[in-house]
Amino acid sequence: MFSRFERLVDPFSDTDLSVPPKGFLAFCWYYTRPVLPILLGVAVFAAAIAILQVTIFTYLGDLVNWLSSADRDTFLAENWPYLLVMALVILLVLPVIEVLFELLMHQSLLGPFPMSIRWRVHRYLLRQSMTFYQNDFAGRIANKMMQTALAVREVVTKIVDIFVYVVVYFASAVVVVGDANPYLAAPLVVWLLAYLAVLRVFIPRLKDISQEQADARSVMTGHVVDAYTNIATVKLFSHADREEAYARKSMTVFLDTVFGQMRLVTILNTTLTLINNLLLFSTGAMAIYLWQIDVVTTGDIAIAIALILRLQGMSQWILWEVSGLFENVGTVQDGIGTISREREVRDLPDARPLTVSEGGIRFEKVDFHYGKTRGVIDGLSLDIRPGEKIGLIGRSGAGKSTIVNLLLRFYDVEGGRILVDGQDIATVRQDDLRANIGVVTQDTSLLHRSIYENVAYGSPRASEADVLEALRKAHALEFVGQLEDKDGRRGLSAQVGERGVKLSGGQRQRIAIARVLLKNAPILVLDEATSALDSEVEAAIQDSLFDLMEGKTVIAIAHRLSTIAAMDRLIVLDKGRIIEMGRHEDLLAAGGLYAQLWTHQSGGFLPETAES
Template sequence: MLYRRFEQLIDIFRDAPTAAPPDRVWPFYTYYLKQVWPSFAALLVVGLFAALIEVALFSYLSRIIDLAQGTPNPNFFSDHALELTWMVVVALVLRPIFFGLHDLLVHQTLSPGMTSMIRWQNHSYVLKQSLNFFQNDFAGRIAQRIMQTGNSLRDSAVQAVDALWHVVIYAISALVLFAEADWRLMIPLLVWIAAYIGALYYFVPRVKERSVEASDARSKLMGRIVDGYTNIATLKLFAHTNFEQHYAKEAIEEQTVKAQMAGRVVTSMDVAITTMNGLLIVGTTALALWLWTQSLITVGAIALATGLVIRIVNMSGWIMWVVTGIFENIGMVQDGLRTISQPVSVTDQEQAKPLAVANGEVRFEHVDFHYGKKRGIIGDLNLTIKPGEKIGLIGPSGAGKSTLVNLLLRLYDVEGGRIMIDGQNIAEVGQESLRARIGMITQDTSLLHRSIRDNLLYGKPDATDAELWDAVHKARADEFIPLLSDAEGRTGFDAHVGERGVKLSGGQRQRIAIARVLLKDAPILIMDEATSALDSEVEAAIQESLETLMQGKTVIAIAHRLSTIARMDRLVVLENGKIAESGTHAELLAHRGLYARLWAHQTGGFVGID
């Protein structure tokens, strides 16, 4: 019950306070620490008392030695019962209570709770990024930064709290206790504190700088390794194991060099602190002995001074490593926020309404898009697709077919003009509602590394088993699903398909994708080479299902195999981002333009893939 109470102090799935996390280090820290401030405030208070108790134990040692001087006293315990009882209470009751509270706050509350909360909020934010964000980086590196940022931020914050009280309490308490014995005992400690601060001032910024470089190299290495594993089939097919090893070797070599450079600073710092610590022990002990020979302090004061200095020396090494760890973690956080805190390029307006599709009319009005370049791709394009109309997009590679579809899905924002669905500008509606009203079957179908059932339910999360079977049957996927199994012994709908669906053939993946869109039943349908991965027999078998799927829907079909879309209501031929021709199959053949030339070049073949 006690553990559970501490484990529930932080709501790990709480909403982020703002739309985007800050893009600078200290605001980034405070952004998350503010969300868990009660737990951190409790840790500060508990840490204060824990540090005070530790110092009190050293003062008790000095007091016991002084009380025990002289001849043995049979009445020792009765004479000092109250004082000794208090010492026992502090050592056996208060110390376990406060150290236990400290561990509960760190290990039950902050360590799992705060870390998971940071990861949840960062993951939720990164999911909103545009397609371009993920295309410009390694998936492994993005994931690595999300995972390490939560850990590093938590560790550095907790370590800073622990280090703060130990430094402040030990330094001040030691100076006070030394002053009570003899003010001259303070001199070596004051000199050491000044030198210690100087060492921190010199070394810590250098540790931080090297740690940022090492963290970036580590993320780069992770990205390269994951990229190789993700594309293992390509690696095997091209027999490039040695090339991939060399590719990873470069990153490992860079990461090792960066880690070694960071290690040089840490080693130099350790040697400097160890030397200073030795001088502190020798100086304080020698001074205490000299003062004792002059009858200026007691034997208990010698024990106090020597014991406390040794404790401070041991603590100083820990503090130095903690401070180093803090700034290493700050470096990792700084490396991570460069990815995490990037602004989202495709965003919803504040008052964005859900898209309402009654008819399914789609209009492209003077649309310009050049991927941020001055010109190219699509320029001043106008196209109206009537409700329920089925058009085919045709054109050579680079004509802009896939780009036009991506703009309709608002994976990118147009750079000029607008796109309307039933009179609603898609830039003014919620992205989720827009994509929920559009079904799409792509040429390169990528499945989630989950069960067949989970992949199908992406189309309709609340679908019944009967609806699943109906969609699977129409897509002719019922021929292979019952025969599937995985390494964990799961079969049929429960079998997992591997990363990106690699355990299925291309045709099987395509049929799962078609079944998923059948379940979604969106009023606007986009097909990008929907049957390209199917053999002729299977394609003919599900053609009827596709005809059923297209009924009553506005359809945009991209095909490089022109025979698959020749029966569409209208064909739109793109060339260099503009509409070159438009009409039915017969009309375009009679026109003897670009479409006629493409048709003539095909005898069951393909146009260049977009």
């Protein structure tokens, strides 16, 4: 039975990947549509439960009246049909409806609903632009996704559950009490107005402080995650005390918002207790007066007092639920700012698949400035023939890595265009483009998974034999066989830790090279691919790199010029422009910048001046 209700919503269904709306209601509606039928069912059952619970109070009032005047000997014979209906409602109808409500709420909604939101948000964020992740904490983004999913669920379910149930319950209560005597219902109506006034005064304040609290919580979490992510740097500089102070500052700000919230809660609870006590007193006084003038029965009084006591208990629940509702509203609004951002790099609606048959690359008058007025790449034109292997050379800041990032379309060019086999990369699908380019970067990070999964990431259909062959070519088998993680998994099954922290820099680089070997893309980018390797290991895998480059179009970046001197052509960049081009020997003979760099570098390294 449980599994049947758990399968009513498929949280992992394929949905569109459009930008989520930025408006609060539109955002909630966008993620609520898949579970709308379940919500309607929950609302119907909540309303039915409210009506039946009030009906039971009327039964009890009638029972009081009967027992006060009925003949004991004939009571059951005269009233058994009515008593049977009461029994069926209490023992069968109400329990069945409550069970259906619980199944829909807990099995069909509370679990699958936020998971559906997480799935859709995750799919969208995976396709966000690189700058999105460069400008934020990864932990903060993940935290926003998790918190926002739960907050949307709470907002929607509280609105359906609380407001449907409460509105129907209160309306039914007023009708029942008013049916006995309109004056008896008057204190209830006055209490409702006072209660709404209390909510009107306090809830906006709670909402504002909840927004501040959500912001403060995100900052606090970001600071803590930043320290944990960079724990090696913290320890290398002996700055645990400094990180404590950094985190304490944000924790103090968060705690101040908590204190402000708790002050409001204390005042609110005190006010609510006062109006609840006034309701009970005024209803009791009115009931006594009306009974004295013989216009209400003892059963009517029993119904009124019972409903008042029930509403008093509900009022506290409603208050906290509404407070929680607006706290979650603040969390959703905070999450919208992160989740509902436009992608800076988007596929065109009619983006075509990319077909790479040869691997020729052409830069046509490309301009790119990272949004600044000062140029990084200015009017760059470059033809790379199919199968040609070129080296990009220049001081840091010359634009080498920017050229690679533009080819990978991590950024869109601001002028000109880039073509692969005659196809403008701005008009093809990004996934297709990157599937045809293998990249080994200087800063290699691995997924927190096994060695096998990290290498097979290059080709998900690869067999274990393929993975082992790639590791052999990357000269990684010797250390992989000796790996063992904390859970006793060895070799290919060993976990590498977050970003591959359990491996040395050289080991991570060799795993990354094995991954690209397995990918076997027609275009290859080597961005300081051997920078983390010592000379002995570099020499050992140099032949494998040449095998990897065979038949491919290659763009290589290296500060160690000896690693790219044998390329077909060397491109020397300065301030985003090509100033020299040719083979190693020709450039040395020309006596230009390349010759200077070759002469001045020590041990094959270039001096660093800025970021490229």
